[in-house]
Amino acid sequence: MIIRGDEPEQIKLLRKLYKPGNYFMQGNEAVAYGALFAGCRFYAGYPITPSSEIAETMARELPKLGGYYLQMEDEIGSIAAMIGASWTGFKVMTATAGPGFSLMQENLGYAVMTETPLVLVDVQRSGPSTGQATKGAQGDFFQARWGTHGDHPIVAVSPTSGQDAFWEIIRAFNIAERLRTPVVFLFDGILAHTRELVKIPDVDEVKITYRKLPQNEEEAKLPFGDPHGDGVPPMPLFGHGYFTHVTGSTHKENGLRDVYTPEVHDRLVRRIHRKIEQNRHVYEKYEEHFTDDAEILVVSWGVTARPALGAVLKARREGIKVGLFVPKTVHPFPGERMRELGKRVRAVLVPEMNLGQMILEVQRFVNDDVLLKGVNKIGGVPLTVEEILREIRGVA
Amino acid sequence: MMYLKSAYEIRDKYLRKDMLPTIFCPGCGIGSVLQFTLRAIDDLGLNQDEIVWVSGIGCSSRVPGFVNFDGLHTTHGRALAFATGIKLTNPNLKIIAFMGDGDTAAIGGNHFIHAIRRNLDVTVILINNFTYGMTGGQVAPTTLKGLRGTTAPYGQFENPFDIAGLAVAAGANYVARWTVFNYLQGINSIKKALSKEGFTLVEFLSPCPVSFGRRNRMKTAPELIRWYQKITVPLAKAKKMPPEELEGKIVIGEFVDRDRPGLVREYQEYIKRAKRMMGWEQ
Ligand SMILES: Cc1ncc(C[n+]2csc(CCOP(=O)(O)OP(=O)(O)O)c2C)c(N)n1
Ligand code: SF4
Ligand SMILES: [Mg+2]
Numbered sequence: 001m002i003i004r005g006d007e008p009e010q011i012k013l014l015r016k017l018y019k020p021g022n023y024f025m026q027g028n029e030a031v032a033y034g035a036l037f038a039g040c041r042f043y044a045g046y047p048i049t050p051s052s053e054i055a056e057t058m059a060r061e062l063p064k065l066g067g068y069y070l071q072m073e074d075e076i077g078s079i080a081a082m083i084g085a086s087w088t089g090f091k092v093m094t095a096t097a098g099p100g101f102s103l104m105q106e107n108l109g110y111a112v113m114t115e116t117p118l119v120l121v122d123v124q125r126s127g128p129s130t131g132q133a134t135k136g137a138q139g140d141f142f143q144a145r146w147g148t149h150g151d152h153p154i155v156a157v158s159p160t161s162g163q164d165a166f167w168e169i170i171r172a173f174n175i176a177e178r179l180r181t182p183v184v185f186l187f188d189g190i191l192a193h194t195r196e197l198v199k200i201p202d203v204d205e206v207k208i209t210y211r212k213l214p215q216n217e218e219e220a221k222l223p224f225g226d227p228h229g230d231g232v233p234p235m236p237l238f239g240h241g242y243f244t245h246v247t248g249s250t251h252k253e254n255g256l257r258d259v260y261t262p263e264v265h266d267r268l269v270r271r272i273h274r275k276i277e278q279n280r281h282v283y284e285k286y287e288e289h290f291t292d293d294a295e296i297l298v299v300s301w302g303v304t305a306r307p308a309l310g311a312v313l314k315a316r317r318e319g320i321k322v323g324l325f326v327p328k329t330v331h332p333f334p335g336e337r338m339r340e341l342g343k344r345v346r347a348v349l350v351p352e353m354n355l356g357q358m359i360l361e362v363q364r365f366v367n368d369d370v371l372l373k374g375v376n377k378i379g380g381v382p383l384t385v386e387e388i389l390r391e392i393r394g395v396a
Numbered sequence: 397m398m399y400l401k402s403a404y405e406i407r408d409k410y411l412r413k414d415m416l417p418t419i420f421c422p423g424c425g426i427g428s429v430l431q432f433t434l435r436a437i438d439d440l441g442l443n444q445d446e447i448v449w450v451s452g453i454g455c456s457s458r459v460p461g462f463v464n465f466d467g468l469h470t471t472h473g474r475a476l477a478f479a480t481g482i483k484l485t486n487p488n489l490k491i492i493a494f495m496g497d498g499d500t501a502a503i504g505g506n507h508f509i510h511a512i513r514r515n516l517d518v519t520v521i522l523i524n525n526f527t528y529g530m531t532g533g534q535v536a537p538t539t540l541k542g543l544r545g546t547t548a549p550y551g552q553f554e555n556p557f558d559i560a561g562l563a564v565a566a567g568a569n570y571v572a573r574w575t576v577f578n579y580l581q582g583i584n585s586i587k588k589a590l591s592k593e594g595f596t597l598v599e600f601l602s603p604c605p606v607s608f609g610r611r612n613r614m615k616t617a618p619e620l621i622r623w624y625q626k627i628t629v630p631l632a633k634a635k636k637m638p639p640e641e642l643e644g645k646i647v648i649g650e651f652v653d654r655d656r657p658g659l660v661r662e663y664q665e666y667i668k669r670a671k672r673m674m675g676w677e678q
Contacts, residue, residue, distance in 0.1 A: 001485070001486050001488065002485075042481065042484075042485055044480075044481065063666065063667050063670035063671075064670060064671070064674060066667060068484050068485060068663070070480065070481075070484065072477065072510075073506050073507060073510040074506065076477065076507075077474070077477035077480070077507050077510070078477075080470065080471070080474045080477035080478045080480075080507075081477050081478065081480045081481035081484075082481055083470075083478055083481065084450075084468065084477075084478040084479060084480060084481025084482040084483075084485075085481035085482065085484065085485040086481070087468065087481075087482060088481075088482055088485040088486040088489075089485075089486075090485050092481070106474075107470075107471055107474065110470065110471055238448050238466045238482060238486065238489060239445065239446060239448070239466065239486050239488060239489050240445070241444075241445035242466070243412075243444075243464050243465055243466060243467075244466050244467070245412075245460065245461060245466075245467045245469070246467065246468045246469065247461065247467075247468075247469035248469070248470065248471060256412070256414065256415060256461065257415075257461050257469070
């Protein structure tokens with residue numbers, strides 16, 4: 001019943017439909033194709049600029065693969081339907097932008113609490129509210145982290161190009177499945193609508209993972225336990241006779257509700273946190289350029305990492321010892337590496353298309369004697385190489 | 397014959413012993429409706445492994461936690477949206493959504509009408525107690541004009557929703573409404589609902605003496621049932637009554653029984669159409 005991306009029949013179809021080679025495509029299309037390669041066979045969403053091409057591509061392609069595309073009545077329903085489909089064993093995705101991401105927060109929390117794998121693409125656009133609907137931004141950095149209520153961990157991945165988006169969405173699915181957790185994919189309106197070269201690989205080059213399933217009755221009866229010590233419980237699927245009970249209320253290892261025993265809540269929520277903390281190797285990822293001898297460090301992410309790299313290259317030609325650090329998994333933030341790098345430099349610049357969000361994470365890991373400065377731009381227009389270069393020269 | 401199995405037998409087969417007793421107050425109607433539903437399942441001989449119970453939040457929504465089935469206890473009002481993903485991706489599973497009136501018609505109103513519009517293959521068992529039971533008796537979108545709740549202490553001034561009527565208008569395949577007093581009709585309706593394709597709904601007027609009755613001079617379940625008998629009119633009789641006489645009454649019975657294709661079938665047809673249009677299939 002489950003349509004898995006690694007079945008021979010599906011691999012044959014993928015090869016037939018998406019020939020390896022170079023394509024000129026939109027970032028949004030790259031996300032959609034990446035998701036199909038990752039094994040996503042269920043999509044539920046609600047149209048919103050600048051994410052709609054992801055829905056449109058999935059609506060066109062999923063039926064060819066025997067998969068499911070549903071346009072729901074709103075974003076609340078979209079993520080709900082995804083969670084339902086995830087419990088029958090499907091890899092699931094939705095894509096939205098700020099206003100829809102806000103509506104999804106309720107059930108994103110439900111997915112965290114019920115440890116439901118899913119990938120939620122937020123194509124960031126200029127807010128607050130409807131803001132500049134068609135313009136890109138990076139203003140949802142902390143919404144991804146803290147948008148839903150209560151103590152919770154979250155994993156968020158942010159790519160820097162169309163090509164990168166293709167591979168990073170696959171990585172996002174692998175993380176979601178490995179850790180039985182929702183993963184937020186922080187894309188943005190600029191990369192989403194930029195057409196550039198995207199190389200589609202052969203299916204064999206794509207490594208995909210599926211969630212752990214219970215190996216015996218005992219594991220199946222503890223869908224929220226930790227039988228392997230890695231914090232990740234195997235996930236019994238609906239329809240297998242296990243009588244699995246799933247609730248967003250506090251529950252015991254067997255899934256049954258217990259909201260009155262403090263220890264039960266403590267154990268559950270701490271294990272969900274530990275699951276993410278102790279599996280850093282599964283998701284931690286960053287890029288570094290010229291950090292070996294850098295005296296000035298630029299820290300940037302997503303779309304802004306590109307002009308940031310341009311500026312660093314130019315500054316290097318001018319003889320300025322500047323490096324670039326780009327977290328690719330932005331939550332949890334790669335703090336340890338940031339701390340090491342921060343010790344070696346005298347200034348850190350953080351360019352981003354918001355009024356200063358990732359910089360607050362950076363601040364947690366660099367000492368007070370390091371000059372820390374944001375390079376911020378809003379209004380829907382990306383930062384330029386010149387603008388960032390000027391700031392680098394300013395602290396050189 | 398078929399309904400003579402003892403309640404103990406039903407209980408032992410279908411309830412999670414470690415979750416008992418239930419949270420329901422003395423006189424609450426939810427337990428009765430749960431029993432009707434389990435008897436209907438038992439009578440139809442449905443496979444316990446192939447039924448998933450979904451719910452939102454509320455007293456009524458706690459039911460999936462008490463039964464030996466797969467269950468998804470979700471967020472307030474959203475059960476049907478969750479159900480859509482389950483049913484579509486595993487059509488072998490039968491979905492029972494146990495919902496409250498506030499859950500269904502207030503916060504979940506949009507999911508409700510759209511699930512019906514899609515003709516999602518699901519059976520909704522609706523507990524209409526005219527109130528927000530779980531949160532202590534605030535008025536609901538079903539509270540009849542003049543009745544009291546903690547948030548309308550001087551009597552409800554808004555118009556109520558007729559949820560069964562809404563479901564008929566939105567296109568459901570099967571819609572019936574009974575009170576918990578209509579034991580046989582209720583079980584028969586649930587059986588019918590469970591046997592059909594597409595969206596089916598059985599609504600029950602269900603006593604909530606604690607949050608609702610108490611505030612409306614009906615402190616006990618028998619008082620509430622007597623009140624139901626006063627305000628309900630069987631459909632056949634209602635058809636012959638002039639509209640003025642029906643004012644303030646609630647019609648009970650089977651409102652619609654039709655066979656429009658359900659979402660699962662429609663989607664499967666859609667996939668076939670896609671393959672034909674791709675030239676892959678004739
Ligand atoms: C988003 C959200 N808003 C409010 C609540 C609080 N709440 C819990 S149950 C409930 C009402 C329940 O009424 P109903 O659906 O009629 O179920 P009943 O308890 O009467 O069976 C409310 C408002 C909630 N859990 N979630
Ligand atoms: S509050 Fe009302 S609906 Fe809830 S359990 Fe008590 S009687 Fe039943
Ligand atoms: Mg109610």
